[in-house]
Amino acid sequence: MSPINHDVDVELFIRLQQDDHAAYTEIYGKYSRLLYTHAYKKVGDRELARDLVQDLFTTLWLKRHEIIIKTAPSAYLYTALRNRVLDHVAHQNIASNYVSYLENYTLETNDLTDHLIRHKQLMQLIEQEIAALPEKMRQIFELSRKEHLSHKEIAAELGISEQTVRKQIQNALKIMRPKLSVILALIFLFEK
Template identity: 70%
Template structure:
């Protein structure tokens, strides 16, 4: 069955959602080349642009019944493609940062003794910060972090509500977070 070139995108999308392979092929015919060129401009790599375009059309078919388009089909396709590209580069950057971190970590790992001393000092500073918390808050925090008890178990043991447990832990973290952030900066810079 051949569809008319005059059929609107909205009508094509309705047919696609009903499982029409012909409508899918028409959408592909109308937009695949333009989307590929757009992806190529953004990535500079033919193979990557082809992969993004194919992934987009594969997802369009597989998720056709779930997709709810509130704009033009073309705008939806371009936005989906753009998001895929942004996600890809975001993951690439994260991977690159992680690899750089590991390389730096390996390069700096030469002096194990120094590392162990700094680690021990950091643990002592953290213990001091915990001991400086108000007694009830410290007790709840230590049961949570050191004994790995759930909020419910802590509430039962201390005969307080789970909401109180949750609030005490949040408050402890709120008090400790700024101080620990500074400690961690000095720890990693030294």
């Protein structure tokens, strides 16, 4: 692997912003493995690390005209990846806090019926969000989360690539996370 040359990187990012796909490919080739290793060390999950890096590079291409780099391009990429890792951890913490809250609530009160009603309402809201996904995305998401199939098994069952499966699940989570975060936040506010 060649050492990082900031002048070359700056030139690559300038070309990227001018819609040069070869520059994008070169940036990807130069940084994807390094970023994956960094993400894996932070999250400890190979598939999640791959998803985070893939999301970073997808966004890099889609928002290439909006990118303003005030530091070295490599620092920009690592910061963008760090933000994705932190977002993931924050979402995990919200879900984990809610589960802990439900467990404690059940232990601290005798009103199990109220707990079950709220749990059922939350599950209905989650199901509504899943049902609102585009059909193919919903099908893939349900096979992953409800049937617990691996990306490889889903790809084989639907006759599509594992990359497509991974991207569809990633997009589904991207659509659902903001909505579910708001729902969970409201539940915390009104139950205290």
